[in-house]
Amino acid sequence: MARKSYWEQTYYPQPTEYEIRSNAAQTARKASKKGQILHPVILSGRTIAKSWWGKAWCQNLEQYADFETRLPRGQKYVRSGAVVDLQIQKGKIAARVQGTRKTPYKIEIRISPLSQQRCDEIMDRCTARVDTLENLLSGSFPESMKDVFLGDGGLFPTPKEISFSCSCPDWAVMCKHVAAALYGVGARLDEDPTLFFSLRGIDTGRFVDVVIANRVEAMLSNVNRPSSRILQDADLTELFGVV
Secondary structure, three states, X not given: OOOOOOOOOOOOOOOOHHHHHHHHHHHHHHHHHOXXXXXXXXXXXXXXXXXXXXXXXXXXXXXHXXXXXXXXXXXXXXXXXXXXXXXXXXXXXXXXXXXXXXXXXXXXXXXXXXXHHHHHHHHHHHHOOHXXXXXXXXXXXXHHHHHHHOOOOOOOOOHHHEEEEEXXXXXXXXXXXXXXXXXXXXXXXXXXXXXXXXXXXXXXXHHHHHHHHHHHHHHHHOOOOOOXXXXXXXXXXXXXXXX
């Protein structure tokens, strides 16, 4: 028998799309018999996310990868229906992703809550855009709120604010199963963008209430201040020739 090197890497066979779908269907049947409720990620077509915020999430997650090859595999998995269960909670994503074996792998993704200072900064950005919050509550984000998610100080977690674990034997920190779960989050955010806030430990209803209250307070503080947009009598005389 040939000796194995310590540095020799083990390569695992990649399942076909048919195998993934077959195993996923079997998992769903077993869960149904046990009375378990799964929340699978089901795509309509090959596009993972259609909204700009869902696409932005999928693009942002690429910075978490330690091996580039895991990203296309994760995309293949989510498109094949491998994410048989995905649940998004406060600061946590729990998923079960079908792989080579019959039993799906268990994934847990932890996201740090926003600090009070960062939350206040985000609320300040939103205070001047109260009208956009109506869109938020109706299930969509206007593109004018992009900076609330992207860039420094946004809602998207940085690599230091997110951690992954998977029951598979892959040595990658972000394996293909974790990648599939994260892409699944992008698809799920298409359906409910308020999950962005839940992931960062923010109660959406309270967030909106505070932003609106701050906006009203700002408006009331300016009630007694003269505005440069108000025309004085002298201005009216000069403009219209009124005596």
